[in-house]
Amino acid sequence: MSRPPGREPRRLTRWWRRRSLRTRLTVIAATAIAVSVFVAFQVAIELLDSELQDTAENQLRADSRILATNAERAxxxxxxxxxxxxxxxxxxxxxxxxxxxxxxxxxxxxxxxxxxxxxxxxxxxxxxxxxxxxxxxxxxxxxxxxxxxxxxxxxTDDSPITQFGLGMLLIGLLCVVGGALVGRTVARTGLAPIDRLTAAAVRVANTQDLDAAIPDEGGGEIRRLIQSINDMLAALRDSRRAQRLLAEDAAHELKTPLTSLRLNVELLIRLDRRGTLDSALPAESRTALLNDLGAQVAELSTLAAELTDLARGDVTDENTELLDLADVVVAAATRARSRAPDIEIALDLTSVWVSGRPAGLQRAVLNLIDNAAKWSPADQPVQVRLRAEGASAVLEVDDAGPGIDADDVPRVFDRFYRADSARAMPGSGLGLSIVQRVVHAHGGRATVARSARGGALLRVDLPAAVPPAPITRLTAGEDTAVR
The missing domain is CATH 3.30.450 (Beta-Lactamase)
Incomplete structure (x- = not known):
């Protein structure tokens, strides 16, 4: 049964790919020398044959002229x-x-x-x-x-050509064998840094020790490869350190609400088992305790959601699109009003277009407004302003609260950081950290300052985009611009 065409080349290709780099270099070196010797052999044979032919013809001509001269005389x-x-x-x-x-x-x-x-x-x-x-x-x-x-x-005697060819064949075989040995040696020497690099990478994989940097040796491509791997190890170290800090901070932040929640639930269970729940806890106290439990569960839910969002980093399936940031701010303000109905939110918005992810930007704006609503007095509105400033879209969230101490300003956007004055306030300390991550992912910058009303002024600068051209529809013979 005949084999399908093309199977043998594919099989040869698979065989070649399974060979080690050292074997490939050896085969390539030996093949290159064999081809060179073969070409040199052919050229030498042709030159020798041509030279012997010319010599014989010249000798025959010379002898013929002498004999012809003698024949004309005698x-x-x-x-x-x-x-x-x-x-x-x-x-x-x-x-x-x-x-x-x-x-x-x-x-x-x-x-x-x-x-x-x-x-x-x-x-x-x-x-x-x-x-x-x-x-x-x-x-x-x-x-x-x-x-x-x-x-x-x-x-005509071909023996010199034959002897020369046999000699060249013997020399060629010796050159091929020598070339293979030289190629093997060169491959072993040249790939020694790769072998040491492989051993170091295997050691790091087995020991999980990302602090063990690979020694920088060799030059050219080898050095760049080692430097790239060391940079990758450094990035992995930073990622592991960030994950460990996130886990430690999350465990610390979860400890307090979980402890409080557990104590309250244990109290209810113990009183219920004794049958003294109604007598030990009046209706007013039970209501307060249940409200406290509900608040703790809500706080845990918010913390879990923010931890999930923060752990995901920039991994998201949301596509970047051209959008009006004013629409995003309005949607975020609507959600914030439902969360804090007692706080007034005053909007002063100008249409500014940006390129970004709508859900991520809305989450960042909502966190800014929630933070301001948490500190702003009930009789003072949270002011949200959006305007174009040069090539940037500037969003400001202004509250009339106590403001942020100068010592706390450098750490406002750190994960889980909460000022001493905010320890008793609800929150996880992750809201502003998420804001900074989203803003940085969009190529912007988030800053904090003191507002003119004495509270905090949180400002976000994002790169502005060119607004889309208006779509024009023709109806009943007239132009209508849809913006």
Whole structure:
């Protein structure tokens, strides 16, 4: 059964990919040397063959001229032919009648060719031709002499070419073996930093010790690779440290509401088991206790949601889109009013377009308004202002609360940080941290200052975007711009 076309190349490719880099370099080096030797061998054979051919032809021409000169002096029939030395040069004289003369004991040459006969008849000056026989091949040079011609011939001998080829083949094999050994050595030496890098990476993976930086050695690509891996380890160290701090801070923040919630629930269970729940806790006290439990559960829910949002970081499926930030602020203010119905929220908004994620921006604005509503007196509104300032969209949330102490300003946006004056207030200490993360993700900046009313002024600067062009619809022959 025939194999489908293309399967063998794919199998060879898979085999090659499974080889180690050291083996690949060795094979490539040996193959490169083998190809180089083969090309050099072919070129040398051609050059040697051409050189031997030229030498033999020149020698035949020279000997033929000497014999032709002697034949013109003594005549073709009487000229003395050099005796056959037993090998090498062969001589023949072509007489005017077409017969030939050769030295005694000389091997029989191939018959006179038609072209050589034309030279003897004076139709051509000279002729160099080759004859390939069953046993031997001949190189024959024919030169016009008197009324006939003289011929000098040599048996073509390929033994020098064969010997040279065998020598080159032996040298080539030695070069290939030597090239493979050299390639193996070079690969082992060149990949030694990679081996040490691999061992260090395996050690880090096994020990989970991200503080063990890999020594910077080698140069060029190896050094850049090591530096990249060290940078990756540093990023992993920072990520692990941030996760550990987040877990520790979360555990600390969850401890107080969980303890309070557990104590209140245990109190209710103990009184219920005794059957003294109604007598020990009057209706007013039970209502206060249940309200307290509800507030604690709500605080835990808010804290869990904020922890989830903070732990996700910038991982979100929400797409970035062009939006009017004023719409986002209005939606956030509506949600804030439902949370704090006793606090007035005054809006002073200008349409400013930005490129961002609507849900993330609304969460940040809502956290800013919630923070201000928590501190603002009931008779003083939370002022929310939005305007364009240069190439930025500026959002300000202003409250009339006690403000932020100068010592607390540098840490306002830290996770779980709560000023001493805010310890008794509800909240997790994560709201402003989420604001800063969202603002930074949108290429903006969040700052805090004291407002003119004595409270806190939280300001967010975001890069403004070009508003979309109005869509024009044609109805009943007139233009209507939809903005």
């Amino acid at each position: 005549g073709l029939a009487q000229v003395q032919l050099p005796p056959y030395p037993g090998s090498g040069r062969l001589v023949r004289v072509i007489l005017p009648d077409g017969s030939t003369r050769t030295p005694a004991g000389q091997p029989v040459l191939p018959p006179v060719s038609e072209h050589a006969g034309r030279v003897a008849q004076g139709a051509s000056a000279d002729l160099m031709e080759s004859h390939d026989g069953d046993d031997d091949g001949y190189l024959i040079y024919t030169l016009r002499a008197g009324d006939g011609a003289v011929q000098m011939a040599r048996v």
